[in-house]
Amino acid sequence: MGTSTGNAVLWRGLLGAAALLGASEAWAAARTGYDPLSTDEQSLALKMALADARITGPQGQSKRSEVLMVERHQEDKAAFVATPTLRRADVYIYLYDSDRLLQAVVNLPKNAVDSVITAQKVQLPPTETEGSASLTLALGDSKLGPQIRDEYFRSTGRKLTSASDLVSDALVFRSDAHPGAAGGAARDCGLHRCTQLLLTSRDGILVNVLPIVDLSRGAAVGMTSFAP
Amino acid sequence: MAKILRRFAFSALLLPWMHTAQAANPSPACSVDYQVNVKLANGSSWSMCWEVRWREGIVFHDVTYTAPGASPLLILAQMNPAQIHVPYDDNGARYHDETDYGLGATKDMATLAADDCPNGKLLSSNGKAVLCQQTRATGYDVKYYTQAIQGQALYLFSVSHVGEYNYIFEYGFHGDGSLEFAAGASGHLQRFTPIPGRGEKYGWPLGQMKYGISHVHNFYWRLDFDLGGADNDAFEELQFPPEDSSQETRVLQAQEFGTETARTVKPDDFRSWRVKDKAITNSDGHAISYHLEADPAHLFHGPEYEPFTQSEVYATTYKPCENFASHNPTINGCADNVSAFVNGESLSRADLVVWYGQAFHHLPRDEDEPMMDTHWSRYFVRPQDANAENPLGDSAGHDQGH
Numbered sequence: 001m002g003t004s005t006g007n008a009v010l011w012r013g014l015l016g017a018a019a020l021l022g023a024s025e026a027w028a029a030a031r032t033g034y035d036p037l038s039t040d041e042q043s044l045a046l047k048m049a050l051a052d053a054r055i056t057g058p059q060g061q062s063k064r065s066e067v068l069m070v071e072r073h074q075e076d077k078a079a080f081v082a083t084p085t086l087r088r089a090d091v092y093i094y095l096y097d098s099d100r101l102l103q104a105v106v107n108l109p110k111n112a113v114d115s116v117i118t119a120q121k122v123q124l125p126p127t128e129t130e131g132s133a134s135l136t137l138a139l140g141d142s143k144l145g146p147q148i149r150d151e152y153f154r155s156t157g158r159k160l161t162s163a164s165d166l167v168s169d170a171l172v173f174r175s176d177a178h179p180g181a182a183g184g185a186a187r188d189c190g191l192h193r194c195t196q197l198l199l200t201s202r203d204g205i206l207v208n209v210l211p212i213v214d215l216s217r218g219a220a221v222g223m224t225s226f227a228p
Numbered sequence: 229m230a231k232i233l234r235r236f237a238f239s240a241l242l243l244p245w246m247h248t249a250q251a252a253n254p255s256p257a258c259s260v261d262y263q264v265n266v267k268l269a270n271g272s273s274w275s276m277c278w279e280v281r282w283r284e285g286i287v288f289h290d291v292t293y294t295a296p297g298a299s300p301l302l303i304l305a306q307m308n309p310a311q312i313h314v315p316y317d318d319n320g321a322r323y324h325d326e327t328d329y330g331l332g333a334t335k336d337m338a339t340l341a342a343d344d345c346p347n348g349k350l351l352s353s354n355g356k357a358v359l360c361q362q363t364r365a366t367g368y369d370v371k372y373y374t375q376a377i378q379g380q381a382l383y384l385f386s387v388s389h390v391g392e393y394n395y396i397f398e399y400g401f402h403g404d405g406s407l408e409f410a411a412g413a414s415g416h417l418q419r420f421t422p423i424p425g426r427g428e429k430y431g432w433p434l435g436q437m438k439y440g441i442s443h444v445h446n447f448y449w450r451l452d453f454d455l456g457g458a459d460n461d462a463f464e465e466l467q468f469p470p471e472d473s474s475q476e477t478r479v480l481q482a483q484e485f486g487t488e489t490a491r492t493v494k495p496d497d498f499r500s501w502r503v504k505d506k507a508i509t510n511s512d513g514h515a516i517s518y519h520l521e522a523d524p525a526h527l528f529h530g531p532e533y534e535p536f537t538q539s540e541v542y543a544t545t546y547k548p549c550e551n552f553a554s555h556n557p558t559i560n561g562c563a564d565n566v567s568a569f570v571n572g573e574s575l576s577r578a579d580l581v582v583w584y585g586q587a588f589h590h591l592p593r594d595e596d597e598p599m600m601d602t603h604w605s606r607y608f609v610r611p612q613d614a615n616a617e618n619p620l621g622d623s624a625g626h627d628q629g630h
Contacts, residue, residue, distance in 0.1 A: 033257030
């Protein structure tokens, strides 16, 4: 996570995919209307957003940020009748220090960023980078870490030796969606960017705990398990 | 055939459905790789565009049906899952899978192999096979003594992983113009308890000293109807309460809603809903419409902080920012959930969107291990007077008149 790491991961993924598939990929040039963005379009949209002052300004003021998502902008459905060549992308970037989501609407044919919107309390699905960071924070927590290791041992009969023994799926956690699990610091989740982890062993055995991690705070903040 | 010529009693050049029909076919708003155009054995055909979206998974656009020999009819501008809400009976977890995890991101959407799609065709997005296209026999469409019409439907499905669950979203496009929506759940159970008191109260024993915790899958669907075009659609509720205390007769009550509304199912009155077009009629002079019959085997009405669970069916005016039944992004003043999308706006001749939430309470059982077989939540949206008669004709494929 963090500006350099998070973006670098997504960048590597997008640019790597573009390189792998070839810049002259036939589908890239043929995209129109409702078609999903090609990898080239995603890369271009991200590049344009990250060069826009309305993004670089607030991003520069936040030590930690993450590119969450790049996808086709959901246009008004009459848009393609009026403008068949319309091709726009949403680039979403989260700023952890200020708990703000930036949405840049990138106009690809015009090579322009049409708008940048800032929102709070809007949480999009976690990236894989955020999932990994959440697991590291949960395992490193003085209270949750031992509980996760105990449950791993109870479930598998084996000792947890590293985070790589676990498969972790991260969901966004919002306190207003589950007040019963949002005691203490977890009450900030929603305003803060938080995850809840679903854990299994590498060989598919469920590890029956649900750690909650506050990425804005950089700390594990709770866990529900089988017990009340 | 005469039937075809009289199918729609209007001037073809002037009516609004024409541009949308043209948009769907032959100049759809998508490239060839993201189009589906299939003609079924009975002569009817379906066309649409599709895309993968990060949260929604597969989204279909401009869903258009063409009865044998007839003109294309746009039915839906867009259709897709709008949330999977999974509250557990013990309140140990309350997931909003679609918005909080995502159904279509690279890590979430399954790459399908040929074995996943027997006798079908794999469709790829950015080089990844994510959608299976099949045509399948569906049994009798019609049976009358020695006469029969065998049904066939186009099916399209994808698979999304969310934790231990694999969700299968399958759409059936039938020869008679009906649409079938199915959400399947398979994989492994997500939550257990070893505590007997808790397990017996909130779950079911599985093996030794282990209880699977019961839970609900609330599948919400967003159906952006543009029947014959975006304008002039109306939302109507139909029900058939007893006429009097004798309970011997039942009377049709039809209510058209002037403003956005949230409705609950009422199976003892056979309550259902339809979207009808107020400008287009079939050759009998009846408004063309599509009809939603809810499946209320299980209902889930949750706590106060889940207001979207308080009704099963919602009708709202179209807004590009209203996309998810819950945890909808509150950007540009858009509301958080579908119950708040209902805020008094006029539905009169509006461009309207119908939302349907279907609940399935999953009681774990021994057979759910080591892997559970797919449990399905399914419903249909069927033409109600979209044609003046059965578009498939009689068993010989002839127009029977009426």
